[in-house]
Amino acid sequence: MTANRAIVSRMLRKLPVSRPAAVSSRSDGITEVNVDKRDLPDVCRFLGREEQGRLFVVTGSDERDVGGFLSVYYVFAFDRLRHFVAVKADIDENDPTFPSVTPELPAANWYEREMKDLLGLRPIGHPDPRPLILHGDWPEELHPLRKEFPAGLHVPRVKSRETFPVCDGEDITVIPVGPIHAGIIEPGHFRFAAVGETILHLDTRLFYTHRGLEKASEGWPLEKAVAIAERVCGVCALSHATAYCQAVETAAGADIPERAKQLRTLFLEMERIYNHVGDIGNICAGVGFAVGASHGARLKEELLRLNERAAGHRYLRGLVVPGGMRRDADPDALDDVRFTLRRIGRDFREFVDMIAAHGISVDRMRKTGTLSKEHADRLETVGVAARASGRNIDARRDWPYAAYASVRFDVPVFREGDVWARVRVRAEETFQSLSIAEQILDRLTPGEIAVPLPDIPPYRWAMGWTESPRGETVHWLMTGENGTIYRYRIRSATYSNWPAVSWAVRGNIVPDFPLINKSFELCYACCDR
Amino acid sequence: MAGMLGKIISTKTVTEYVTIEQKIRGLFGRSLFIRHVDSGSCNGCDFEISMLLAPQYDIRRFGIDFVASPRHADLLLVTGGITRHLEEAVIRTYRAAAHPKMVVAIGDCACGEGIPGKTYAHHGSAETIVPVFVRVPGCPPRPREILEGIFSAVERYDRLRKGGKPT
Numbered sequence: 001m002t003a004n005r006a007i008v009s010r011m012l013r014k015l016p017v018s019r020p021a022a023v024s025s026r027s028d029g030i031t032e033v034n035v036d037k038r039d040l041p042d043v044c045r046f047l048g049r050e051e052q053g054r055l056f057v058v059t060g061s062d063e064r065d066v067g068g069f070l071s072v073y074y075v076f077a078f079d080r081l082r083h084f085v086a087v088k089a090d091i092d093e094n095d096p097t098f099p100s101v102t103p104e105l106p107a108a109n110w111y112e113r114e115m116k117d118l119l120g121l122r123p124i125g126h127p128d129p130r131p132l133i134l135h136g137d138w139p140e141e142l143h144p145l146r147k148e149f150p151a152g153l154h155v156p157r158v159k160s161r162e163t164f165p166v167c168d169g170e171d172i173t174v175i176p177v178g179p180i181h182a183g184i185i186e187p188g189h190f191r192f193a194a195v196g197e198t199i200l201h202l203d204t205r206l207f208y209t210h211r212g213l214e215k216a217s218e219g220w221p222l223e224k225a226v227a228i229a230e231r232v233c234g235v236c237a238l239s240h241a242t243a244y245c246q247a248v249e250t251a252a253g254a255d256i257p258e259r260a261k262q263l264r265t266l267f268l269e270m271e272r273i274y275n276h277v278g279d280i281g282n283i284c285a286g287v288g289f290a291v292g293a294s295h296g297a298r299l300k301e302e303l304l305r306l307n308e309r310a311a312g313h314r315y316l317r318g319l320v321v322p323g324g325m326r327r328d329a330d331p332d333a334l335d336d337v338r339f340t341l342r343r344i345g346r347d348f349r350e351f352v353d354m355i356a357a358h359g360i361s362v363d364r365m366r367k368t369g370t371l372s373k374e375h376a377d378r379l380e381t382v383g384v385a386a387r388a389s390g391r392n393i394d395a396r397r398d399w400p401y402a403a404y405a406s407v408r409f410d411v412p413v414f415r416e417g418d419v420w421a422r423v424r425v426r427a428e429e430t431f432q433s434l435s436i437a438e439q440i441l442d443r444l445t446p447g448e449i450a451v452p453l454p455d456i457p458p459y460r461w462a463m464g465w466t467e468s469p470r471g472e473t474v475h476w477l478m479t480g481e482n483g484t485i486y487r488y489r490i491r492s493a494t495y496s497n498w499p500a501v502s503w504a505v506r507g508n509i510v511p512d513f514p515l516i517n518k519s520f521e522l523c524y525a526c527c528d529r
Numbered sequence: 530m531a532g533m534l535g536k537i538i539s540t541k542t543v544t545e546y547v548t549i550e551q552k553i554r555g556l557f558g559r560s561l562f563i564r565h566v567d568s569g570s571c572n573g574c575d576f577e578i579s580m581l582l583a584p585q586y587d588i589r590r591f592g593i594d595f596v597a598s599p600r601h602a603d604l605l606l607v608t609g610g611i612t613r614h615l616e617e618a619v620i621r622t623y624r625a626a627a628h629p630k631m632v633v634a635i636g637d638c639a640c641g642e643g644i645p646g647k648t649y650a651h652h653g654s655a656e657t658i659v660p661v662f663v664r665v666p667g668c669p670p671r672p673r674e675i676l677e678g679i680f681s682a683v684e685r686y687d688r689l690r691k692g693g694k695p696t
Contacts (some may be wrong), residue, residue, distance in 0.1 A: 055675040059625065070634070134650075135614050138613075142649075144649050149646050149649070150649075151649065152646075152647050153649050154647055154649070155649060179545065179614075179615065179618050180566065180567075180618050180622055182577050182597035183595075183597070184565045184575055184579040184595060185567070185575070186567050186570075186572050187567050187569075187615060199584060202542075207614065208569065208614045208615050208618075209567070209570070209571075209609065209612055209614075209615070210569075210612060210613075210614060210650050211569055211610070211612055211645050211648060211650055211651040212645075212648035212649050212650035212651055213645055213648075215648060215649065216646060216648045216651075227644050228644060228645065231573075231643075231644050231645060231668070233571050233572060233573075234570075234571045234572040234573025234574070234576055234669060235572060235573070235576060237571075244579070251598065278576075294583075294584055297580065297583035297584065298583055298584045298585065299580065299584070300580070301583045301584075301586075303587045304580070314577075314671065315573055315576075315669070317668070387569045397685060434684055449616055510668050523572055524572070525570065525572045
């Protein structure tokens with residue numbers, strides 16, 4: 001640990017700042033670096049490229065009530081050093097601009113466009129300053145996350161300034177699809193430029209299910225806002241809820257009881273299992289393998305019923321609160337979990353073998369939708385999509401939370417980056433999750449399931465994170481007066497991974513797009529909030 | 530005739546027992562076709578709807594299926610509380626469906642009771658945009674409850690057709 005701190009200190013001494021920067025070490029171990037906004041691109045390039053930090057989360061915040069400025073935070077994660085460096089810059093509302101970091105770090109792209117839409121902080125030099133969160137018929141000068149904007153304001157539509165990149169050429173057809181899609185699926189707009197059936201380029205326009213949850217949560221009491229966190233998405237509900245609770249617990253400086261950590265781990269793995277099983281079934285539907293799709297759906301339904309028996313809710317809502325668990329699991333429920341997971345595990349093994357033996361399906365999946373490691377790294381993808389493309393990251397192993405430090409598990413990584421690799425990552429992870437569940441059940445300690453949290457002073461920021469079934473999910477929180485939320489930024493795994501889909505589909509045929517999309521299985525609601 | 534008379538005498542009621550499949554066939558000619566419209570949900574309700582196709586529920590055995598085009602639909606299942614960006618799509622989908630059509634609101638958000646509530650980007654209810662025929666609250670409602678909601682819509686439509694009170 002001291003060796004790491006020495007490395008961090010040496011790194012910070014080399015920060016390429018042209019104006020004085022304040023470096024401070026927080027009580028949660030995070031190093032906060034306050035820089036002049038003009039130094040942002042150089043500092044971020046230094047930390048993100050030269051020192052190989054991962055861009056963990058970027059958020060803007062209207063802190064004029066606190067210190068008189070609008071602020072931006074670029075948080076970098078150094079996995080091997082197990083250290084976070086948060087770069088903060090204050091921006092005057094009279095000149096709400098800052099130099100864009102995106103030319104140096106492509107992964108900052110959507111974060112900066114979002115800050116422009118919601119806070120009016122304009123990234124100068126951004127290669128793609130089109131509206132992102134708020135579509136073109138929203139007035140450009142209105143910014144919902146500014147404190148003076150009322151959360152429920154109805155804003156009339158204006159003439160749309162929406163544009164798409166122009167793909168011109170003799171044989172090029174532009175195919176727009178969505179937002180309403182053919183199946184029972186979430187809305188998003190895809191615009192393909194295709195030559196014959198081959199995709200040249202895909203532009204994705206999302207945020208159709210943007211509900212304004214972050215703004216809606218401002219002012220909510222901290223102990224109640226977990227209800228919003230678990231409704232960002234249906235199938236990542238517990239991952240979001242836990243990340244939120246962990247952010248609050250870190251802000252409070254609280255350590256939750258061991259039993260609570262273990263129960264959280266158990267149910268988080270149950271969330272991963274039902275998602276992976278369902279997603280593999282969905283991928284079978286994507287190739288028209290009806291038997292596979294049916295078995296996947298059957299097994300997923302069994303797992304959802306298990307969730308209800310053990311936790312009271314099929315999607316694991318209402319389970320965690322800041323401070324621990326809302327309810328305990330009784331011994332009968334835990335036996336039920338153990339035996340049902342064993343039985344489903346055996347069925348799942350057969351299910352995976354059946355797919356692997358089905359030549360037509362595997363042929364469809366191999367070499368389809370390949371995401372190269374280079375693109376996965378540059379876009380900072382996370383989760384299943386990252387590990388299928390050779391990017392070896394997993395928040396459970398690298399930044400242990402709940403009880404993950406006390407269980408043994410492998411993190412499967414494949415190199416091919418195609419649909420089949422993403423299927424295999426999910427299959428292997430499911431077996432690992434079944435093992436983690438057994439380990440937790442074997443050593444579950446009796447005791448308290450929650451601790452009361454102390455009052456948290458206002459304007460304190462903290463982060464919580466989980467590895468959701470899609471990947472690393474980060475909740476950044478700043479507390480307000482009287483134990484409420486001042487600013488709440490939710491960065492789901494899907495937010496990081498959507499840009500990668502455009503690269504994975506290039507050169508593939510349009511009929512393979514649903515399959516490739518299903519192989520990423522990115523929740524639109526997680527991304528849009 | 531004798532059989533029916535015997536039944537009436539023994540049960541002391543004149544009743545007609547009709548299965549849901551028979552009712553659907555009678556009302557809609559063939560199957561009940563459903564178009565699902567996500568108007569901005571968290572996808573919990575969407576996933577519960579898709580579980581109706583899983584073997585445990587197998588909604589197709591009732592003569593009910595999901596269709597890609599609203600023009601083929603008899604019933605629209607709306608999830609979510611209608612976001613700003615989806616308002617136009619929901620209206621167009623509703624208009625594209627031919628009469629007779631029924632809208633069933635699935636989940637608390639569509640029913641106007643969702644936790645996210647009304648924001649600058651979210652109406653907070655489906656009823657502000659489309660006429661809702663049956664409401665199925667829940668967060669999310671279970672597949673069985675969604676199925677009951679669909680059957681309720683069929684029953685209600687049947688009663689209306691016969692000139693009775695919709696209740």
